[in-house]
Amino acid sequence: MSILVANGLTQWFGSEVALEAIDLAIDSGEHMAVLGENGAGKTTLLRILATAARPTSGGLEIMGLDALRERKRLRRRIGFVAHAPGLYPALSAKENLEFFSTLQGVPRERVAETLALVGLSQVARRPAGQLSRGMQQRLAIGRAILHDPKLLVLDEPDASLGSDAAELLEAVMHDRTVVLATHDHALANRLCRRTLVLRHGRSVGTATRLHIVQ
Amino acid sequence: MTNSIAIALAVARKDLTAEWRTRELVPALAQFVVLALIIANFGFQIDARNAPSIAPGVLWMALVFAGLVAFGRAFAAEREQASLEAMLMTPASPVAIFAGKALAATLLLIGCEAVLLPALALFFGTPLSAAIVSAVLLATIGMAALGCLFSAMVARIRARELLLPLLTLPLWIPFIVAGGQAVQVAMGATGNYDQALALLVDFDILFVVLTSLAARFVLDE
Numbered sequence: 312m313s314i315l316v317a318n319g320l321t322q323w324f325g326s327e328v329a330l331e332a333i334d335l336a337i338d339s340g341e342h343m344a345v346l347g348e349n350g351a352g353k354t355t356l357l358r359i360l361a362t363a364a365r366p367t368s369g370g371l372e373i374m375g376l377d378a379l380r381e382r383k384r385l386r387r388r389i390g391f392v393a394h395a396p397g398l399y400p401a402l403s404a405k406e407n408l409e410f411f412s413t414l415q416g417v418p419r420e421r422v423a424e425t426l427a428l429v430g431l432s433q434v435a436r437r438p439a440g441q442l443s444r445g446m447q448q449r450l451a452i453g454r455a456i457l458h459d460p461k462l463l464v465l466d467e468p469d470a471s472l473g474s475d476a477a478e479l480l481e482a483v484m485h486d487r488t489v490v491l492a493t494h495d496h497a498l499a500n501r502l503c504r505r506t507l508v509l510r511h512g513r514s515v516g517t518a519t520r521l522h523i524v525q
Numbered sequence: 526m527t528n529s530i531a532i533a534l535a536v537a538r539k540d541l542t543a544e545w546r547t548r549e550l551v552p553a554l555a556q557f558v559v560l561a562l563i564i565a566n567f568g569f570q571i572d573a574r575n576a577p578s579i580a581p582g583v584l585w586m587a588l589v590f591a592g593l594v595a596f597g598r599a600f601a602a603e604r605e606q607a608s609l610e611a612m613l614m615t616p617a618s619p620v621a622i623f624a625g626k627a628l629a630a631t632l633l634l635i636g637c638e639a640v641l642l643p644a645l646a647l648f649f650g651t652p653l654s655a656a657i658v659s660a661v662l663l664a665t666i667g668m669a670a671l672g673c674l675f676s677a678m679v680a681r682i683r684a685r686e687l688l689l690p691l692l693t694l695p696l697w698i699p700f701i702v703a704g705g706q707a708v709q710v711a712m713g714a715t716g717n718y719d720q721a722l723a724l725l726v727d728f729d730i731l732f733v734v735l736t737s738l739a740a741r742f743v744l745d746e
Binding site: 394400 | 531532535539542543546547606607608610611612613614615616622
């Protein structure tokens with residue numbers, strides 16, 4: 312059963328079309344990668360799917376709800392890792408997650424569990440601004456899964472993660488529906504069953520693992 | 526409702542904790558208002574006779590410019606860190622987030638006023654009374670609500686430093702007029718202090734309600 316259905320998603324920025332008539336259906340529990348060159352429209356598509364942006368035209372249904380009208384309700388069930396980590400540098404890793412746990416309305420116990428899952432328990436009291444870029448990315452991933460979302464939208468989460476990026480992502484993607492944008496074809500192939508390829512804002516098509524390898 | 530209050534308090538606590546640790550804003554603002562008073566002190570021929578008529582003007586000028594900086598930073602920092610989107614991606618009410626940001630900015634400006642008012646008394650020889658403090662605090666509430674709303678509106682615009690005063694200052698005029706009158710009377714001029722204070726309360730209620738309603742639309746897009 313499809314958890315996410317997009318029909319004709321189109322996004323214009325002034326006179327430039329960033330995304331053109333994207334149709335998409337993602338099943339519950341499916342992991343889908345989005346590949347494409349820089350400027351292909353990956354981030355635009357992911358921001359729309361995460362309800363962080365509204366498309367110029369087109370329809371989007373997530374978990375049976377109209378994603379353009381029911382954004383607030385859906386955000387309880389969506390986790391989003393954007394390009395920028397979006398953390399508070401003066402607050403510690405733990406304080407960052409505690410703050411977002413209040414906003415998400417989830418119990419504080421989730422903070423320790425999440426820090427352990429993303430491998431940051433040892434640096435929980437260190438200010439986020441003093442963490443390495445990779446650790447900040449781990450913290451951003453932790454924030455995205457803090458409320459145990461059903462749908463996870465990850466925009467190049469591997470960009471600054473270390474060699475164990477795939478293991479971490481596998482752990483956080485487990486039991487969730489995931490849309491993952493990446494430049495790393497091998498990672499996409501390892502983590503996702505299906506891949507959407509974008510070029511100049513248009514869908515070139517979807518492919519299974521085998522096709523991407525070829 | 527309880528949840529919204531908890532969110533607003535968490536946002537305010539987060540902003541105040543960050544300011545306490547970085548000490549970016551308040552020390553700079555405190556220095557600014559003291560320098561403004563020193564310049565005004567040299568610029569005007571201050572004596573015991575004209576101080577009560579000049580001091581209120583200097584007070585509001587310093588307060589207005591300090592406020593523009595304090596409220597301008599409220600949302601600009603969130604945009605720079607890309608953390609505003611992370612907050613808005615939660616189910617938390619945008620009004621609660623806005624209220625928390627406005628509360629923190631108000632408290633930071635009050636911290637700055639805690640330097641400004643004694644310094645004004647020191648440089649101009651004016652009284653430091655509860656009447657003056659009340660008028661300034663009441664004006665700060667409404668000014669903070671408006672300042673934070675416009676700060677949120679212009680935060681994503683490149684020319685925000687230019688736009689924020691252009692949008693905010695005209696709507697701060699009621700506070701400057703009523704607050705100015707209240708402070709003048711408190712410093713010895715003739716006039717009706719209670720009426721000026723009542724006006725400030727009215728403006729506070731009006732603008733806090735209006736900005737709370739508008740915040741949802743400003744932050745949600």
